[in-house]
Amino acid sequence: MFVKFGVRNDLKVAIIQFPGTNCDIDTYRVFTNELVIDTSLIWHEKDVDLQEYDAVILPGGFSYGDHLRAGIIAAHSPIAKQLKKLSLRGKPIIGICNGFQILVELGLLPGALLRNSNLRFVCKWTVLKVENTNLFTNCFESNSLIRMPVAHNEGRYYVTDETLQDLERNKQIILRYVDSSGEVSINSNPNGSVSNIAAVSNTEGNVLGMMPHPERASENILSPYSTNDGLGIFRSMALSLEVMLQK
Amino acid sequence: MSKLESINLSLTSSELEYIEKSLQRKANLVELTMIDAQWSEHCSYKSSKSLLKLLPTKGKRVLLGPGYEAGVLDVDNGQILTMHIESHNHPSAIDPYGGAATGVGGVLRDILSIGTRPLAILDSLRFGNLDSTNSKWLLRNVVRGIADYGNCVGIPTIGGELSFDSCFETNCLVDVVCIGVGKRKQLIYSEAKNVGDILILLGGRTGRDGIHGSSFASKDLEDEPEDRSAVQIPDPLMKKLIIEATLDALSTGYVSGLKDLGGGGLACCLSEVSDMGNTGVEVDLGKIHLRESNMEPYEILISESQERMLFVVNPNNSTEILKAFDKYNLPYSVIGKVTDSKNVVIKQNNKIIVDLPTSLIANAPLINWPKTKPDHLNNISHSKPELPSNIQETILKVLSSPNLANKSWIFSQYDHEVGTNTVIKPGESGASVMRISNEKFIAISVDGNPSHCYLDPYNGAAGVVAEAMRNVISVGAEPIAMLDHLQFGNPGNSDVFWTFNETINALSDFCYYIDLPCVGGKVSFYNEDAKTHEAIKPSPVISVAGLIKGSHNIRTRKISTSHPVIVLVGTTFDELGGSEYYSVMNNKNSGIVPKLNFELEKKAQKLVRDGIKVGLFGAVTDCSKGGLVHSLLQMCMSGDIGASVDLSKIPTNCKRWDDILFSESHSRFLVTIKEKNLVNLLNISRNHNIPVSIIGYVGGKDLELKNNDDVLFSSEITYISDSVYSSLSKLMDDAV
Numbered sequence: 001m002f003v004k005f006g007v008r009n010d011l012k013v014a015i016i017q018f019p020g021t022n023c024d025i026d027t028y029r030v031f032t033n034e035l036v037i038d039t040s041l042i043w044h045e046k047d048v049d050l051q052e053y054d055a056v057i058l059p060g061g062f063s064y065g066d067h068l069r070a071g072i073i074a075a076h077s078p079i080a081k082q083l084k085k086l087s088l089r090g091k092p093i094i095g096i097c098n099g100f101q102i103l104v105e106l107g108l109l110p111g112a113l114l115r116n117s118n119l120r121f122v123c124k125w126t127v128l129k130v131e132n133t134n135l136f137t138n139c140f141e142s143n144s145l146i147r148m149p150v151a152h153n154e155g156r157y158y159v160t161d162e163t164l165q166d167l168e169r170n171k172q173i174i175l176r177y178v179d180s181s182g183e184v185s186i187n188s189n190p191n192g193s194v195s196n197i198a199a200v201s202n203t204e205g206n207v208l209g210m211m212p213h214p215e216r217a218s219e220n221i222l223s224p225y226s227t228n229d230g231l232g233i234f235r236s237m238a239l240s241l242e243v244m245l246q247k
Numbered sequence: 248m249s250k251l252e253s254i255n256l257s258l259t260s261s262e263l264e265y266i267e268k269s270l271q272r273k274a275n276l277v278e279l280t281m282i283d284a285q286w287s288e289h290c291s292y293k294s295s296k297s298l299l300k301l302l303p304t305k306g307k308r309v310l311l312g313p314g315y316e317a318g319v320l321d322v323d324n325g326q327i328l329t330m331h332i333e334s335h336n337h338p339s340a341i342d343p344y345g346g347a348a349t350g351v352g353g354v355l356r357d358i359l360s361i362g363t364r365p366l367a368i369l370d371s372l373r374f375g376n377l378d379s380t381n382s383k384w385l386l387r388n389v390v391r392g393i394a395d396y397g398n399c400v401g402i403p404t405i406g407g408e409l410s411f412d413s414c415f416e417t418n419c420l421v422d423v424v425c426i427g428v429g430k431r432k433q434l435i436y437s438e439a440k441n442v443g444d445i446l447i448l449l450g451g452r453t454g455r456d457g458i459h460g461s462s463f464a465s466k467d468l469e470d471e472p473e474d475r476s477a478v479q480i481p482d483p484l485m486k487k488l489i490i491e492a493t494l495d496a497l498s499t500g501y502v503s504g505l506k507d508l509g510g511g512g513l514a515c516c517l518s519e520v521s522d523m524g525n526t527g528v529e530v531d532l533g534k535i536h537l538r539e540s541n542m543e544p545y546e547i548l549i550s551e552s553q554e555r556m557l558f559v560v561n562p563n564n565s566t567e568i569l570k571a572f573d574k575y576n577l578p579y580s581v582i583g584k585v586t587d588s589k590n591v592v593i594k595q596n597n598k599i600i601v602d603l604p605t606s607l608i609a610n611a612p613l614i615n616w617p618k619t620k621p622d623h624l625n626n627i628s629h630s631k632p633e634l635p636s637n638i639q640e641t642i643l644k645v646l647s648s649p650n651l652a653n654k655s656w657i658f659s660q661y662d663h664e665v666g667t668n669t670v671i672k673p674g675e676s677g678a679s680v681m682r683i684s685n686e687k688f689i690a691i692s693v694d695g696n697p698s699h700c701y702l703d704p705y706n707g708a709a710g711v712v713a714e715a716m717r718n719v720i721s722v723g724a725e726p727i728a729m730l731d732h733l734q735f736g737n738p739g740n741s742d743v744f745w746t747f748n749e750t751i752n753a754l755s756d757f758c759y760y761i762d763l764p765c766v767g768g769k770v771s772f773y774n775e776d777a778k779t780h781e782a783i784k785p786s787p788v789i790s791v792a793g794l795i796k797g798s799h800n801i802r803t804r805k806i807s808t809s810h811p812v813i814v815l816v817g818t819t820f821d822e823l824g825g826s827e828y829y830s831v832m833n834n835k836n837s838g839i840v841p842k843l844n845f846e847l848e849k850k851a852q853k854l855v856r857d858g859i860k861v862g863l864f865g866a867v868t869d870c871s872k873g874g875l876v877h878s879l880l881q882m883c884m885s886g887d888i889g890a891s892v893d894l895s896k897i898p899t900n901c902k903r904w905d906d907i908l909f910s911e912s913h914s915r916f917l918v919t920i921k922e923k924n925l926v927n928l929l930n931i932s933r934n935h936n937i938p939v940s941i942i943g944y945v946g947g948k949d950l951e952l953k954n955n956d957d958v959l960f961s962s963e964i965t966y967i968s969d970s971v972y973s974s975l976s977k978l979m980d981d982a983v
Contacts (some may be wrong), residue, residue: 017485019487019488019575019576020399020484020487020488022399022400022401022487022665023665026665026666026667029667030667043574060399060665062398062401062484062487063481064484065399065482065483065484066399074764104821120391120659120660120661121394121395121398121658121660121661122659122660123398123658123659123661123662123663123664140386149664151398151662151664151665153398156749213664215667216664216665216667219667221670221682221798222664222667222668222669222670223671224675226772246395
């Protein structure tokens with residue numbers, strides 16, 4: 001179980017809102033109530049310099065109604081262009097669900113997110129294995145099993161075999177869907193993702209895309225298992241930032 | 248012949264006479280089209296209004312009851328809960344995807360219109376049996392329509408219920424409940440009360456979709472392809488933006504009235520806001536943003552294009568409000584103003600084309616239909632099916648009925664987590680629970696039982712209310728209000744109208760007795776088979792909301808060894824008419840429907856509420872569809888653990904094991920307690936004067952049913968959940 005406090009109070013986190021984003025407030029509530037971090041909701045047309053923030057979250061939802069292809073219109077918005085610069089400077093960026101789709105469309109993460117293999121929207125709690133600990137997962141032990149829900153139509157992560165090998169080698173696979181005993185299996189894969197991949201990072205490790213929703217798994221009362229593993233993702237990022245900023 | 252002259256109006260000759268007499272002139276065709284839309288059964292309630300008055304609508308928490316956009320309840324600390332139910336049966340039968348999606352869109356707008364943010368959606372669905380490809384097609388696309396719309400708007404669909412019966416083969420029922428939360432001081436009415444205020448139409452462009460939608464819903468469903476134009480086109484992204492823009496606009500405090508455009512479009516919206524505000528309105532059709540250029544005035548007035556809201560605003564304050572709309576790049580137009588004429592005046596090119604008193608449009612003459620008791624109710628057989636020789640096989644056969652099956656195929660397509668307030672999720676209990684503050688939670692259920700209501704309209708309907716109440720009580724809530732959605736055949740059929748009347752009597756009697764106010768509802772007539780014109784089974788659907796204070800009071804049906812003793816509250820009677828068991832055994836339409844004994848029901852509910860309050864119970868569930876055995880299995884599957892139950896310990900007048908297991912008698916709950924609390928339980932039972940019986944224990948991997956020491960049934964829980972209760976997923980996954 002993750003405690004609420006214990007991060008420095010001068011961190012600034014931005015949550016970007018596009019038309020159709022619908023997990024913005026949920027994520028904001030976790031950052032402000034559970035982590036007590038100074039967090040701003042930023043409407044995509046607002047004239048701001050994202051470089052002023054220590055980290056940026058692209059929350060889930062249906063930006064632009066998923067028209068054309070999930071995430072692609074948001075990826076062409078002016079604010080999204082700032083994300084590339086931010087990423088180059090090594091600042092943490094998390095894309096959750098639709099945010100992951102946007103990061104893939106932006107080219108900040110490899111691969112593509114295709115229609116679920118059963119061709120249906122899927123909303124359910126999943127068991128995830130922490131494959132690699134990095135700045136978003138260092139609160140967890142490596143290989144630990146955590147629980148978060150997924151809710152998406154296009155969550156089937158796809159990369160070529162070659163890229164998959166690169167991802168493995170560079171330790172970019174952060175979370176995998178597994179069964180309750182920790183085995184990677186067909187039944188535990190909710191969407192048909194290659195190699196049961198649920199979350200990946202870029203090679204530098206500062207950009208994370210994940211289909212599961214950590215903000216929905218950050219309070220025990222919302223979890224059928226009385227867990228708050230999702231908070232571990234955000235807390236890992238906050239603690240890592242603390243270390244980064246001290247340097 | 249112009250297009251207008253060729254359209255079919257539903258107004259009767261006596262209604263036309265009444266209009267001419269009131270106006271002292273003949274109404275023109277555009278005027279008649281407006282009146283036709285507002286006087287449709289869907290908008291006017293002309294057949295049901297006088298009977299609906301029998302329902303109790305007042306209560307200590309009720310701020311607004313029926314007749315408003317939504318029921319409004321005071322849930323303390325300045326917070327309000329709003330709730331409403333809508334159906335989209337006819338559109339869904341023709342275009343299941345669009346019909347169901349716009350059904351969700353419509354009820355979301357009702358909750359928004361009263362100034363509250365939608366919190367959650369539930370749906371109650373009825374289809375024909377799944378051996379028909381049409382039923383599968385309808386189910387698949389209705390669910391996808393609800394999912395795509397609700398998921399995109401970002402309002403969680405948190406529960407509901409579903410059943411199958413051949414009477415719904417061509418006329419499926421798609422009912423959607425929405426609840427919302429807000430602040431009492433931000434409550435807003437759908438009225439235009441200040442003369443000089445301007446009318447702003449926000450949102451989607453007005454097009455030709457949904458023309459005659461409300462009239463279409465108010466007549467029998469015929470297989471006419473041109474009816475497709477009566478189905479509206481959904482745009483959930485626009486709806487999401489409208490919700491945010493509307494709430495932003497309301498927070499300025501400058502909106503003096505707000506109404507959504509639903510059935511009957513602008514025609515109904517304008518007459519209702521001016522009638523409620525006791526004013527008139529003047530609107531220029533040329534100002535309305537249209538999707539198509541050459542629309543006739545009548546088409547603009549009765550179009551049911553989606554995602555539109557009408558704001559009534561003081562012109563001096565409009566800048567702030569338009570700023571909120573501009574933020575989301577939403578289209579809007581200032582279409583007219585509030586006048587003191589008490590008339591709805593519509594202009595086009597500076598010519599008045601409609602000039603009608605609002606009171607005339609808004610108040611259709613009521614109809615009182617003749618009533619006769621249907622013949623089938625006088626000839627109900629009391630035959631029982633032969634006692635099955637193979638108990639094990641029979642139990643598994645009943646449990647594999649799609650009516651009882653696990654519904655995860657459906658709710659896994661709904662985003663039930665968005666909003667991060669869903670505490671009890673779909674499938675976890677008979678009701679779902681939403682958080683509305685750290686210490687306050689809302690439980691909400693929706694229930695129906697067409698089989699009971701067909702054989703005994705009175706006990707069937709009262710029983711549905713009781714079941715919906717027991718479901719919210721089982722998760723730890725105090726029931727505070729209900730919504731009724733009454734779905735019947737053609738009211739002109741005297742059998743149908745008798746049954747409708749009987750249903751209202753039952754709801755009224757029981758709700759007054761148990762002190763449960765009805766804060767809203769809907770009536771949908773003309774639901775019948777497209778080919779045979781036989782009415783659907785009477786289908787009242789009831790949604791009950793309950794309030795829970797403190798998360799420690801929340802319960803589910805999940806059993807565990809922490810509370811190992813299984814206790815049955817209540818008595819099991821030999822009343823299996825309309826039961827799932829009889830339906831599976833092909834003994835339909837026979838037997839006595841469970842009677843609702845009001846006094847017993849009240850006592851059982853009180854006992855369980857008191858037991859939860861003092862922390863006595865671990866898991867709680869009610870017994871209803873599928874009987875005791877179904878409830879027991881649901882408890883075991885939720886807890887992923889077995890149980891052993893001795894049928895000889897069950898108080899009953901049944902003489903056969905099948906009757907005991909499958910009886911759907913009311914006023915029963917299953918609860919679990921700790922061994923050391925048995926004495927307390929017996930004391931509570933004595934105080935409440937209702938039987939409680941220790942019938943078994945939690946443990947092991949199997950559900951075992953015994954008669955003293957004889958084992959009648961034993962099966963592994965994982966086998967049942969994987970192979971028996973998965974029938975719905977299997978049927979739907981195998982379907983093309």
